[in-house]
Amino acid sequence: MSEKEGLSVIVKVVTRWIVGFVLLFGLYIVIFGHLTPGGGFPGGVIIAGTFVLLTLAFGKDTPLRKLNSTLASELDSTGAIIFLGIALLGLYFGSFFAENFLTKLPSSYFKLFSAGVIPWANLAIGLKVGASIFMVFIILSVTRVVGLPNGEKKMTRKPTGRRK
Amino acid sequence: MEFNVLLVFMIIGALIAAETRDLLSAVISVGAVGFIVSLAFLFLKAPDIAITQVVVEVLTLVVLVRATLRNDITTVKGMRGKIGLSFSLAVIVLITLAAYPFFRELPHFGVPLLSQGKSISGFFLKEGLRRTGAANVTTSILLDFRMYDTIGEATILFASLLGALAILRRPSHKKRGARDKEERIK
Numbered sequence: 001m002s003e004k005e006g007l008s009v010i011v012k013v014v015t016r017w018i019v020g021f022v023l024l025f026g027l028y029i030v031i032f033g034h035l036t037p038g039g040g041f042p043g044g045v046i047i048a049g050t051f052v053l054l055t056l057a058f059g060k061d062t063p064l065r066k067l068n069s070t071l072a073s074e075l076d077s078t079g080a081i082i083f084l085g086i087a088l089l090g091l092y093f094g095s096f097f098a099e100n101f102l103t104k105l106p107s108s109y110f111k112l113f114s115a116g117v118i119p120w121a122n123l124a125i126g127l128k129v130g131a132s133i134f135m136v137f138i139i140l141s142v143t144r145v146v147g148l149p150n151g152e153k154k155m156t157r158k159p160t161g162r163r164k
Numbered sequence: 165m166e167f168n169v170l171l172v173f174m175i176i177g178a179l180i181a182a183e184t185r186d187l188l189s190a191v192i193s194v195g196a197v198g199f200i201v202s203l204a205f206l207f208l209k210a211p212d213i214a215i216t217q218v219v220v221e222v223l224t225l226v227v228l229v230r231a232t233l234r235n236d237i238t239t240v241k242g243m244r245g246k247i248g249l250s251f252s253l254a255v256i257v258l259i260t261l262a263a264y265p266f267f268r269e270l271p272h273f274g275v276p277l278l279s280q281g282k283s284i285s286g287f288f289l290k291e292g293l294r295r296t297g298a299a300n301v302t303t304s305i306l307l308d309f310r311m312y313d314t315i316g317e318a319t320i321l322f323a324s325l326l327g328a329l330a331i332l333r334r335p336s337h338k339k340r341g342a343r344d345k346e347e348r349i350k
Contacts, residue, residue, distance in 0.1 A: 029215070034298040037211035039306065045219045052226055073329075080322055087315060098311035104297035115298035118307045121314075128318060132325045133223065139328050141230050 007057050015057035023050045030126035034115045040125025047130035052137050060138070069138060072131045079128025086117050086124065167207050174200045188229070195225040212302040 030043030054063040067075075090099035102116035113119070174197050181193035198221035205214035288305055298304035306314050 034300050034303045034307075036300065037302075038215055039212065039300075039303050042212075042216040042219045045216075045223055049219065049223055052223065056226070056230065076322070076325065080318060083315065083318055087311060098315065100296055100308045100311075104295075106294075109293060109297060110299050115296055115304070116308075118296065118298050118303060121307045121311070122303070125314070125318065129321065132321055135325060136328055137223070137227055140227055 011057050015053055019050050019053055022053065023047060026050065026126075026130070030122055031119065032112070033122040033126075034118045035110060035112070040122040041129050043122075044126040044129025045133055047126065048133035048137065051134045055137070055141065060141070063134075064138070067131075067134065069135060072135045072138075075131035076128055076135065079124045079126075079131065082124035083121060083128065086121050090117070167204065170200050170204050170207070174204075191225065191228045194228075195221060198224070210302075212300070 026043045026046030026049070028043075029038035029046060030040055033039035033043065051063045051067060054066075087098040090101050091097045093099075094101035100116040100118065104114070104116050108114040177193045177197040177200065181190045181197065184190050184193065198217065202214045202217035202221065205211075205217055288301060288309065292301045292304040292309075293299065296304040296308040298308070
């Protein structure tokens, strides 16, 4: 990674230390969404937040190397399709759309594998929200509109490097 | 009591955000209001919503500061005209007067609208674990009883992303090459 882009070296070192823990916390929020407060949406936003942190600290090239925008858009669509597929499977195996068709035995209460399709739906939502919010951030922070002298507006990429 | 203090801080922050001239101060005041909202959710015993509020607030603040604030527009000049101000005040007073009879009909703050036991919220609390197996009642409502609504929300996010991509997509390869040439010449 280039040393010129992004913020100072202190921020870079701290980010390198912390980013894995933040990602892990986001995954925890997603996976344990049916047992503790949380769920797919906040967990997905936390996962997107790690990439936003990387973007702020290292400039936009480092996170885009790990998760480029094509892959992010594919993950977004995959999450949406999995979520819809779970709902449709409820129609196929159960009796109505979006039915919780897996077995819910009382012995599985308060365990990780419980609550039927809810954890899987949480995972799908987390995937979808994480990828799409990261993409929204990238789109908003990489492009910008500049006014040309003759009054027209034009879309360009923002200049990289540090702001004055 | 503590809740009223939070409400007062929220109103102060919103007023500062609306009235200040500096765009950065306005964005930061909006962020402060959002964090106080998340504290209020914690006071009202809704940790799910509080987590979501904090996380979304942080991300929104970062996006606002990083993506919308530039050196181009930082201050907003000019005052609202006196005629417009008095007109909007008059409209607010009129609407308040017209709605006053309905304000008295509203339930008191913090009192559950649907009483427990008989209504649907009591049903969720009682039967949520047995029918869905999820220990978190909020998730059991979101992803089991009301999964259709959640699919709608996901669709909204998907559609908004499509719209953002359509409006703000990257320039094509040809244009990018041309601009690189321009930058090299500079």
